[in-house]
Amino acid sequence: MMLAAAARTASVSPTLTRVAVIAIAVLIAVIVVELVRRRRMMERYALLWLAAAATLLVLAIWKGLLTTLSSDVGIKAPANALFAVGFGFVVVLLLSVSLVISRLSDQNKQLAQRVALLDDRLAALEQRDAPTP
Amino acid sequence: MSRHLAIVPAFNEAGSIVRTVGEIREHADGFDVLVVDDGSTDGTGALAAAAGARVVTLPFNVGIGGAMQCGYLYARNNGYTVAVQVDGDGQHDPRDIPRLLAVLDAEPGVEMVTGSRFLGGDGYRSSPMRLVGIRVFAALMSLITRQRVTDATSGFRMSARRAIELFARDYPPDYPEVEAILLLHAHRLRMREVAVSMRPRTSGRSTIVRAIPAYYMVKVLLAVLVGLLRARPGLDRDEPQ
Numbered sequence: 245m246m247l248a249a250a251a252r253t254a255s256v257s258p259t260l261t262r263v264a265v266i267a268i269a270v271l272i273a274v275i276v277v278e279l280v281r282r283r284r285m286m287e288r289y290a291l292l293w294l295a296a297a298a299t300l301l302v303l304a305i306w307k308g309l310l311t312t313l314s315s316d317v318g319i320k321a322p323a324n325a326l327f328a329v330g331f332g333f334v335v336v337l338l339l340s341v342s343l344v345i346s347r348l349s350d351q352n353k354q355l356a357q358r359v360a361l362l363d364d365r366l367a368a369l370e371q372r373d374a375p376t377p
Numbered sequence: 378m379s380r381h382l383a384i385v386p387a388f389n390e391a392g393s394i395v396r397t398v399g400e401i402r403e404h405a406d407g408f409d410v411l412v413v414d415d416g417s418t419d420g421t422g423a424l425a426a427a428a429g430a431r432v433v434t435l436p437f438n439v440g441i442g443g444a445m446q447c448g449y450l451y452a453r454n455n456g457y458t459v460a461v462q463v464d465g466d467g468q469h470d471p472r473d474i475p476r477l478l479a480v481l482d483a484e485p486g487v488e489m490v491t492g493s494r495f496l497g498g499d500g501y502r503s504s505p506m507r508l509v510g511i512r513v514f515a516a517l518m519s520l521i522t523r524q525r526v527t528d529a530t531s532g533f534r535m536s537a538r539r540a541i542e543l544f545a546r547d548y549p550p551d552y553p554e555v556e557a558i559l560l561l562h563a564h565r566l567r568m569r570e571v572a573v574s575m576r577p578r579t580s581g582r583s584t585i586v587r588a589i590p591a592y593y594m595v596k597v598l599l600a601v602l603v604g605l606l607r608a609r610p611g612l613d614r615d616e617p618q
Contacts, residue, residue: 353439353550357447360413360435361454 261323262304265330269300292340296333303329381408382457383474384448385430386441387465391419393578394465398428401463405474411451412465415444421465446548449536453545461535466578469533473573477535480571488540488566492533492573506590513594514555517601522562527570529555540566555597559604 276293279285303310303326314325383401387394394412401410410430414422416438426432433451435444445462452460461477463469469492477490495515503511511530518529532554536544543564549556561568 350550353443353446356435356437356439357443357450360433360447361451364431364433364451 261326262307265300265304265326269297269304273297273301289340289344292333292337296330296337299333300326300330379458380456381405381459381478382448382452382455382461383408383410383471384445384452384460384462385410385412385425385465386415386444386448386462387412387417387421387425388415388438388441388444389417389419389421390465391417391421391424393467394421394425395428397463397465397467397471398425398430400471401474402429404471405461408461408474409457411448413444413448413451415439415441440551442548442550442553445553446544449541449544449548452541457541458538459535460541462532464532464578468575468578470573470576473533473571474535476573477533477571480569481535481537484567484569486567487569488537489561489568490535491528491531491568491570492575493528493531493570494573494575495527496570496572510590510594514597517598518555518558521559521601521605522568524568525570526558529558533573533575539564549600552593552597552600556600556604559601563604563607 273294276285276290276297280287280290303313307322310322310325314320314322317325319325319328383405385394385397385401390397398410398412401408412422412425412430412432414425414432414434416435422432422434433447435447439447448462449460451457459478459481461474463471463474473492477492480490481487495511511528514529515526518526534554534557540561543560543566544557547560549560558568
């Protein structure tokens with residue numbers, strides 16, 4: 245009895261995992277496409293998300309590929325390989341966000357400096373050109 | 378013709394800015410005073426202008442590095458040949474400015490003169506934690522630049538033309554003092570130190586205290602180590618690009 249139950253969970257859970265991963269991948273893709281449609285996210289930042297969703301989807305559906313891949317790199321449970329790939333995408337996505345933020349804050353700083361200096365020049369010019377009463 | 382500028386970065390220094398500007402105008406003959414108002418909300422900018430300073434106002438707080446760089450951009454764009462940075466909180470004594478200038482003028486090729494708290498002068502007092510940090514960075518910068526640096530964290534420093542151009546183009550965003558020394562060294566620009574005594578600040582707080590000391594140490598150490606590996610765009614045509 246115990247053994248049979250154990251065998252059943254062992255055989256059921258990988259399928260459940262795959263279904264869950266498929267659902268998550270589809271959900272991510274739908275959300276990202278919707279955000280792009282509403283112009284809340286730019287295409288260039290959506291690409292990486294869609295690539296992540298597509299990769300997870302392919303691996304979750306194509307059982308043979310995942311099994312081959314995971315046994316090739318020595319991962320016993322294919323589901324773990326799936327999580328590893330997902331984790332890899334998360335790392336890449338976070339890295340790219342840090343890059344974008346760094347670039348934006350540098351550009352932001354430069355803009356603030358330019359505004360301050362232009363403001364000063366404008367005030368000086370207006371003062372020079374003002375008719376003396 | 379040499380034109381001299383004192384750059385005063387100020388973020389909510391209403392309590393001391395008038396005195397700082399006044400002292401610079403009184404004791405630093407021939408220096409124009411530029412206050413870079415880093416998004417103050419207490420009227421610092423207006424007070425500085427009333428005290429006779431030129432005021433450049435950043436639209437929001439960009440931090441000490443960005444504010445200083447704005448001052449260097451102003452100096453470069455307006456053809457200044459010497460720029461000294463003086464804190465708005467009153468801890469740098471403008472009476473020392475002529476001494477910094479004398480050293481800068483005396484040795485051609487020297488691009489930056491730092492007012493050091495540890496070259497004689499009055500004993501500088503601070504918390505043990507801060508003193509350890511200050512010593513560590515002084516030792517580290519001495520090692521890297523192969524010259525004696527006694528005060529790598531002092532923000533009281535005067536720069537000549539080439540250093541101004543360098544800082545206008547590239548200046549570290551936060552806790553910039555130590556990194557600026559590294560930057561100068563990377564471009565083979567020479568620097569000197571002059572003994573000064575610093576006064577207790579009359580308003581505001583140290584950017585170093587405002588940060589958690591451990592965070593300050595780690596951030597600046599990382600900046601220095603990465604900075605050593607960083608390729609710098611050349612100032613001269615003959616430098617590797």
